[in-house]
Amino acid sequence: MDQNAEQLRLLSIFHYIVGAIIALFSLFPVIHLAVGIAMVAGAFENPDQGQPPPTWFGWFFILFALAFIVIGLAVASCVLIAGRNLSRRSGYTFCFVVACIECLFMPFGTILGVFTIVVLNRQGVRELFAP
Template sequence: MDATAPPPLPTRGPAGSPRGGQDDAAQLQLLSVLHYVMAGFTALFSLFPVIYLVLGIAVLSGAMPVDSSTASSPGEVQLMGWVFTGLGTVFFLAMLATAGLVGYAGRCLAREQRHTLCMVAAGVCCMFMPLGTILGVFTLVTLTRTSVRQRFAHGAALPPSTH
């Protein structure tokens, strides 16, 4: 080797190198935990539509008196109660289903399974601004890397847990 030659530049290892594999595994574990946290926040915020559900039930049962001067007929009061009850129920169930999807995607990320489901859940996370958008984008960027796709394709799963 020539003493005047510069040292060789460090090369980035191939996608299957142990260093890249450790980085991918660590990032997938972190994304998994963050998906669990996002699922918890989504489940917590799913309680807000319950307010509309309770108001609708109160109007329908007569427990909440409605001013007769603002409603032209009792049918309008009933319709308002049904609309509040229906929308509250739909939004509550939709948010709970979303929380379940994001939580399950967190589990799949940890086990390196169901790549497409994880991509869909990352896209769904993007709707919840600003934290969900950040999480969704980082998840999508991570999942589109070739080395991560290979991990999912080969089923490189964690060893069975003891808990």
């Protein structure tokens, strides 16, 4: 098997793994989302303890948790799509851009992003992506 094709296959597998890890970590703010919903719903109101937290504080928790979850899942799905594109040898520019974005997610995303950029810059790999 050609070395470039084998490296693209391995990169594709690692993209699936890192995409799943990013998706898992992007769901951690669900705890903050639950706390925010509880604040807005009034679950922390207790007459013996004084004033409950303000409602805007609960909305703050909800909005930021939702933003982190949505952005994290969007990045995870882009990484998974890039893995599929690497195995199909299509979407060269998309794979390259996702590899650059992956470099922000230390340590696994950085390692995978750098290796993907190095492999995608080879002339033989570019020829594999040509229609």
